Amino acid sequence: MYIPSKPFTCLDGSLTIPYEFVNDDYCDCKDGTDEPGTSACPNGRFFCENKGYVGSLIPSHFVGDGVCDCCDGSDEYETKTVCNNTCFELAQKTQAEREAQRVLHEAGVAKKKEIISKSIAIKSERQTHIDELERDLQSVENELKEKEELKRQAEIPENQAKEKHQKLWDEQRAVRETIIRNYQIRDMFADLDTNGDSLVSIDELQKHTELDLDNENEFTIEEVRTILGSDSVTLDEFNTTVFDQISNSYKRLPKPTTPIPEPTLDSIATPSSSVETSTDEKNMESHDETPIATSLEHEKHIHDDTPPEFDDETKQLIAIADQTRTEFDQVQGKVLDIKRQIEDLKKQVNIDVGVQGEYSAFIDQCFDYEEREYTYRVCMFKDAKQIPKGGGGDVAIGFWDAWTGPIENKYLRMKYVNGATCWNGPARSLTVTFRCGIEHKIIDVREPSRCEYAMIFETPSACDEKMAVTSSHSTHTEF
Structure with a gap:
């Protein structure tokens, strides 16, 4: 770019000047390229040749400032400053550093090649293992289908037996609840029927002021009649229209009462219009004519909510079904384990560990x-x-x-x-x-x-x- 026999064109192309204007200590070019060897241009650059080392550029205003910036001292060519040439020492230092880096990379590359070699082998082993696991998975999945079918077949009679047992228990509970309700109705009716005429009248019910829900401190005849629906009711009518209205609020009057025995299947039945035992009640005394008498095991649970044990046949069916479920769960566990292994291995295979697997x-x-x-x-x-x-x-x-x-x-x-x-x-x-x-x-x-x-x-x-x-x-x- 700098040819003494030709005019000089600024490197940004903005101006062409006679060559004698180059390095004349006056800045002609906007980019400062006409004064590379002086400090005339604030944006100028001076090239240090630095023979034996690495050439470099410094701001041109560093030239001739009395400070040795180039290792060959060429930036102080017009001053009396004596610059020692340090390019050789710098070259030796840099050469030593580069040699140390070369040795380091040489040793590192040797280990890197070992890693790459192992990576190829490991990747091949992983793929082989994946192929083996996928074959095993197909076999175990077929076994799982067989176990699932055996489980399904075993659960059919098991569920049928359980449903039969539950139905019998539900019937027992329904009878028990009916008996308890009937006992409560008869007991409440007897408590209200103070004159023993097998009727609950207005004056008998009116004594129970706790049934007065309007909180006016007066239980009127009209209010009582509204509850009874008439001037008096029989046991059947009491059961049908009155009991549910008053059962939550009803309280016995504070007077001695004769203990009433706990109801049993033999002594309690559906309420009738008479306090005396009805024909239906007598019929219920025969166990073979009541649903709950079909099983002594069910009968003894009439007064609690604990379901009776399954019979031996049902227990055997449950044991068979439990065994098939256990076998199914075991095989299903194998399937999940193989799938997890395959997934983990595929994740490892798909990880980007470098072009040659170096990582x-x-x-x-x-x-x-x-x-x-x-x-x-x-x-x-x-x-x-x-x-x-x-x-x-x-x-x-x-x-x-x-x-x-x-x-x-x-x-x-x-x-x-x-x-x-x-x-x-x-x-x-x-x-x-x-x-x-x-x-x-x-x-x-x-x-x-x-x-x-x-x-x-x-x-x-x-x-x-x-x-x-x-x-x-x-x-x-x-x-």
């Missing part, structure tokens, strides 16, 4: 980093936590999301997101940056922004094959 060693692996207050734990491809050393619960700082490295190698960084939300802040997240190392280990964890954590992780998986084979010596004049 496969991380599967199911967790790594810790200890610092003063916390232990940081990252489980690769799963989650990351902050564990307080002073006690308290773990804090999720992220769940595996994706590889987020640069375009040229996305596998140099991964992201964990949607961790626990900070107080009045965002959800926690973690970025893991990988760099070449001989071992898998975390070497630093920081929180550069609130609730956003950054981790540096060394691993052979991040070592570069190109850097491992690059010679530390260069034939180029510029290092």
Whole structure:
């Protein structure tokens, strides 16, 4: 661009000037390109050749300021400042650093190749195992269908026997409830019939002022008649129209009463118009004419709500059905276990562990980093936590999301997101940056922004094959 025999055109194309205007200590070009060797242009750039090392650009106003900015001292060519040429020393230092990096990457790549080799074998083994499990699953599912059919067949007679038992018990309870209700009706009627004429009259019921529900402190004849429906009622009429109206509020009058024996199937039956035993009551005295007398086991439960035990035949049917259910559950458990194994293996196979599987060693692996207050734990491809050393619960700082490295190698960084939300802040997240190392280990964890954590992780998986084979010596004049 700088040819002494030709006019010079500013590099932004804005102006063409005679070549003698270049480096004349006067800024002609807006981009400062006419004064690369002076400090005339504030936006100018001076190129340090730095022979034996690496060329560099510095602001042109650094030129001739008495400070040696170029390692070859070329920026102070017009001053009396003596600059030592440090380019050789810098080149040696850089060369040593590059050689150390080359050796590191060379050792790391050797381990990386071992990981890749194992990854190929493990992936093949996983796929073989998946194929075997899928064949086993087909066989066990067929067995499960057979067990399900056996269970269904065994449950049919079991359910029929249980339903028969329940029906008998429901009938017994219905009879018992009827007997108890009849006893309560007869007892209440007898208590109200104070003159023993087998009728409950207005004056007899009027004595029970607790039945006066209007709270006017007077139980009038009209109110009593409304309850009875007439001036007096028989036992049957009392059962039909009165009992349900007064049963919840009725109380015995405070007077001695003759104890009334507990009702039994032999002594209590449906109410009749007479206090004396009716023909129906006499009929109920015969056990073989009542539903509940069909089973002595049911009969003895007439006064409690505990269902009777199943008979031996029903117990045997239940035992058979229980056995088929147990066998079905066992086979079903096998099916679920095989499906879970297949799912886990497929998840592992589908994890993106690098182009060559170089990050496969991380599967199911967790790594810790200890610092003063916390232990940081990252489980690769799963989650990351902050564990307080002073006690308290773990804090999720992220769940595996994706590889987020640069375009040229996305596998140099991964992201964990949607961790626990900070107080009045965002959800926690973690970025893991990988760099070449001989071992898998975390070497630093920081929180550069609130609730956003950054981790540096060394691993052979991040070592570069190109850097491992690059010679530390260069034939180029510029290092």
